[in-house]
Amino acid sequence: MRALAPWTGMTSLRQEMDRLFERFFEPRWDAIEAVGEWAPKVDLSETKDAVIVKAEIPGVEQKDLHVTFQEQVLTIKGEKQQEKEEKDERFHRVERSCGAFARSMRLPAAVDGEKVTASFKDGLLTVTLPKAPAAKGTTIPIKAA
Secondary structure, three states: OHHHOOOOOHHHHHHHHHHHHHHHHOOOHHHOOOOOOOOOEEEEEEOOOEEEEEEEOOOOOHHHEEEEEEOOEEEEEEEEOOOOOOOOOOOOOOOOOOEEEEEEEEOOOOEOHHHOEEEEEOOEEEEEEEEOHHHHOOOOOOOOO
Protein backbone atom coordinates (compact mmCIF):
# COMPACT_ATOMS: atom_id res chain seq x y z
CA MET A 1 0.00 0.00 0.00
CA ARG A 2 2.92 2.38 0.74
CA ALA A 3 4.07 2.09 -2.85
CA LEU A 4 0.76 3.62 -3.97
CA ALA A 5 1.11 6.69 -1.65
CA PRO A 6 4.83 7.66 -1.49
CA TRP A 7 4.31 11.20 -0.03
CA THR A 8 2.26 10.30 3.07
CA GLY A 9 4.98 11.38 5.53
CA MET A 10 5.50 14.84 4.02
CA THR A 11 3.12 16.64 6.37
CA SER A 12 5.06 15.71 9.50
CA LEU A 13 8.37 16.45 7.76
CA ARG A 14 7.10 19.89 6.77
CA GLN A 15 5.97 20.61 10.35
CA GLU A 16 9.40 19.63 11.71
CA MET A 17 11.14 21.84 9.14
CA ASP A 18 8.85 24.78 10.01
CA ARG A 19 9.67 24.35 13.71
CA LEU A 20 13.38 24.21 12.94
CA PHE A 21 13.34 27.42 10.91
CA GLU A 22 11.17 29.25 13.48
CA ARG A 23 13.74 28.48 16.18
CA PHE A 24 16.64 29.41 13.89
CA PHE A 25 15.29 32.86 13.01
CA GLU A 26 13.85 33.58 16.46
CA PRO A 27 15.84 36.40 18.12
CA ARG A 28 17.77 35.50 21.27
CA TRP A 29 17.50 38.72 23.24
CA ASP A 30 19.90 37.58 25.94
CA ALA A 31 22.67 37.07 23.36
CA ILE A 32 22.28 40.39 21.51
CA GLU A 33 24.56 43.18 22.68
CA ALA A 34 25.11 46.57 21.11
CA VAL A 35 28.62 47.12 19.81
CA GLY A 36 30.83 48.89 22.33
CA GLU A 37 28.33 48.57 25.17
CA TRP A 38 28.05 45.98 27.89
CA ALA A 39 26.18 45.45 31.13
CA PRO A 40 27.15 43.42 34.18
CA LYS A 41 25.18 40.29 35.03
CA VAL A 42 22.91 40.87 38.04
CA ASP A 43 21.17 38.68 40.64
CA LEU A 44 18.16 40.26 42.38
CA SER A 45 16.86 38.43 45.44
CA GLU A 46 14.49 39.21 48.28
CA THR A 47 14.48 38.12 51.91
CA LYS A 48 11.97 38.89 54.63
CA ASP A 49 13.85 42.08 55.57
CA ALA A 50 15.70 43.23 52.46
CA VAL A 51 16.18 43.23 48.72
CA ILE A 52 19.69 42.18 47.70
CA VAL A 53 21.35 42.97 44.37
CA LYS A 54 24.63 41.31 43.37
CA ALA A 55 26.41 42.42 40.21
CA GLU A 56 29.47 40.80 38.67
CA ILE A 57 31.78 43.60 37.57
CA PRO A 58 35.25 42.12 37.05
CA GLY A 59 38.04 44.42 35.96
CA VAL A 60 36.35 47.56 37.28
CA GLU A 61 37.82 49.55 40.13
CA GLN A 62 35.66 50.71 43.01
CA LYS A 63 36.37 54.36 42.21
CA ASP A 64 34.81 53.85 38.75
CA LEU A 65 31.46 52.62 40.17
CA HIS A 66 28.43 54.76 41.05
CA VAL A 67 25.30 53.39 42.72
CA THR A 68 22.15 55.50 43.02
CA PHE A 69 18.67 54.82 44.35
CA GLN A 70 15.74 57.05 43.42
CA GLU A 71 11.99 56.42 43.29
CA GLN A 72 12.38 52.66 43.94
CA VAL A 73 14.84 52.29 41.04
CA LEU A 74 18.42 51.14 41.66
CA THR A 75 21.01 52.25 39.10
CA ILE A 76 24.55 50.93 38.82
CA LYS A 77 26.89 52.88 36.54
CA GLY A 78 30.56 52.51 35.87
CA GLU A 79 33.32 52.17 33.36
CA LYS A 80 35.79 49.43 32.61
CA GLN A 81 39.00 50.95 31.34
CA GLN A 82 40.60 49.48 28.24
CA GLU A 83 44.04 47.98 28.76
CA LYS A 84 46.93 49.67 26.98
CA GLU A 85 47.93 47.81 23.85
CA GLU A 86 51.49 46.75 23.13
CA LYS A 87 52.73 47.90 19.73
CA ASP A 88 54.04 44.46 18.76
CA GLU A 89 50.98 42.62 20.13
CA ARG A 90 48.75 40.83 17.62
CA PHE A 91 45.29 39.73 18.82
CA HIS A 92 43.74 36.47 17.69
CA ARG A 93 40.54 36.88 19.69
CA VAL A 94 39.00 39.80 21.61
CA GLU A 95 35.93 38.94 23.71
CA ARG A 96 36.24 41.03 26.85
CA SER A 97 34.08 44.15 26.86
CA CYS A 98 35.19 47.55 28.03
CA GLY A 99 33.72 51.03 28.23
CA ALA A 100 30.88 52.64 30.13
CA PHE A 101 27.85 50.70 31.36
CA ALA A 102 24.61 51.42 33.20
CA ARG A 103 22.11 49.00 34.69
CA SER A 104 18.78 50.13 36.21
CA MET A 105 16.13 47.99 37.84
CA ARG A 106 12.84 48.64 39.58
CA LEU A 107 12.76 46.85 42.92
CA PRO A 108 10.01 44.35 43.78
CA ALA A 109 9.30 45.89 47.21
CA ALA A 110 9.32 49.31 48.88
CA VAL A 111 12.78 50.06 50.27
CA ASP A 112 14.06 52.43 52.97
CA GLY A 113 16.48 54.54 50.91
CA GLU A 114 18.21 55.95 54.00
CA LYS A 115 19.55 52.53 55.05
CA VAL A 116 20.90 51.20 51.73
CA THR A 117 24.46 49.81 51.89
CA ALA A 118 26.87 48.65 49.19
CA SER A 119 30.12 46.68 49.27
CA PHE A 120 32.58 45.72 46.54
CA LYS A 121 35.04 42.85 46.77
CA ASP A 122 36.78 40.69 44.15
CA GLY A 123 34.66 42.09 41.30
CA LEU A 124 31.33 41.48 43.05
CA LEU A 125 29.16 44.47 43.99
CA THR A 126 26.59 43.68 46.69
CA VAL A 127 23.85 46.23 47.41
CA THR A 128 21.60 45.57 50.40
CA LEU A 129 18.35 47.52 50.44
CA PRO A 130 16.37 47.12 53.70
CA LYS A 131 12.63 46.98 53.16
CA ALA A 132 10.45 49.83 54.37
CA PRO A 133 8.28 48.91 57.37
CA ALA A 134 5.14 48.99 55.21
CA ALA A 135 6.66 46.50 52.73
CA LYS A 136 7.37 43.92 55.43
CA GLY A 137 3.67 43.64 56.16
CA THR A 138 2.08 43.04 59.51
CA THR A 139 0.66 39.97 61.15
CA ILE A 140 -2.88 40.43 62.36
CA PRO A 141 -3.78 38.34 65.37
CA ILE A 142 -7.11 36.53 65.22
CA LYS A 143 -9.20 36.61 68.37
CA ALA A 144 -11.59 33.85 69.28
CA ALA A 145 -15.21 34.96 69.14
